[in-house]
Amino acid sequence: MSNSTKKIPPLTSEQIKQIRELFDQGSTRSKTAKILQIGQSRVQRIVKEYEQEKHLREISRRRKKLEEFRNHPDRPKLIGSWEEGLSHQDIPALEYELEIFKRSCSIGNFEYDYGPGRYMNDNKNERKQEKLIKMLSCQEAIIKKFKSGYVLVNDVYVVNLKRRVWRYRGKSNEYYHSSDVSKWLTTMIKKLDKHDSVCDSNF
Numbered sequence: 001m002s003n004s005t006k007k008i009p010p011l012t013s014e015q016i017k018q019i020r021e022l023f024d025q026g027s028t029r030s031k032t033a034k035i036l037q038i039g040q041s042r043v044q045r046i047v048k049e050y051e052q053e054k055h056l057r058e059i060s061r062r063r064k065k066l067e068e069f070r071n072h073p074d075r076p077k078l079i080g081s082w083e084e085g086l087s088h089q090d091i092p093a094l095e096y097e098l099e100i101f102k103r104s105c106s107i108g109n110f111e112y113d114y115g116p117g118r119y120m121n122d123n124k125n126e127r128k129q130e131k132l133i134k135m136l137s138c139q140e141a142i143i144k145k146f147k148s149g150y151v152l153v154n155d156v157y158v159v160n161l162k163r164r165v166w167r168y169r170g171k172s173n174e175y176y177h178s179s180d181v182s183k184w185l186t187t188m189i190k191k192l193d194k195h196d197s198v199c200d201s202n203f
Helices: 013-024 029-036 040-070 088-111 124-136 181-202
Strands: 143-145 150-153 157-160 165-168
Touching: 013 029, 013 040, 029 040, 040 088, 088 124, 124 143, 124 150, 124 181, 150 181, 157 181
Parallel strands: none
Antiparallel strands: 143 150, 150 157, 157 165
16 A cells, blocks of 8 residues: 655745745744744745845835936036046036946846945946046046047046056156046146246247
8 A cells, every 4th residue: 555645735825924024023944934833945935035026126126216316307417528528527427427337236236146345347447437536626637538448638648547557648658646646637737737837938
């Protein structure tokens, strides 16, 4: 005579609701199983599904908030342009763009369950934007787009946004600049202005 396998009935909607509520209250899986007198593996399955569901809801919420932030009516706009030149007046718009990028990367971290600080996209773009903003804090600077990874400052200095190097436009020799890029740039522009003044007086 063969032994018949006892069929385990599926969990009721009320049991699933109770598992979720206990999970939200911080109850462990083993404790929940004991309270509800349900197998721990079944509790584990419901909790895992619930975690995934909450995860997706949170991603959706964050994306919605990002779109609201991206399309906010008070979002600052660039006053200058990459072709004509950016100035310190464009810092608010650039900082806003940087914040959008950071929030987008944060969602990427959360969505793909990367560790904190590990961006879905390489954060080199973030560092480049931060350096650009620091350079524009020098109020005398007018910055234009040059080739990839470089900007042109006051039509004279070519600065690498990825590394701490610069060169004169039309020259190939590169030099290191100090870590305080705003202070360095202020000094370089003053030297340039002084040189122009001497040339004008000689003329």
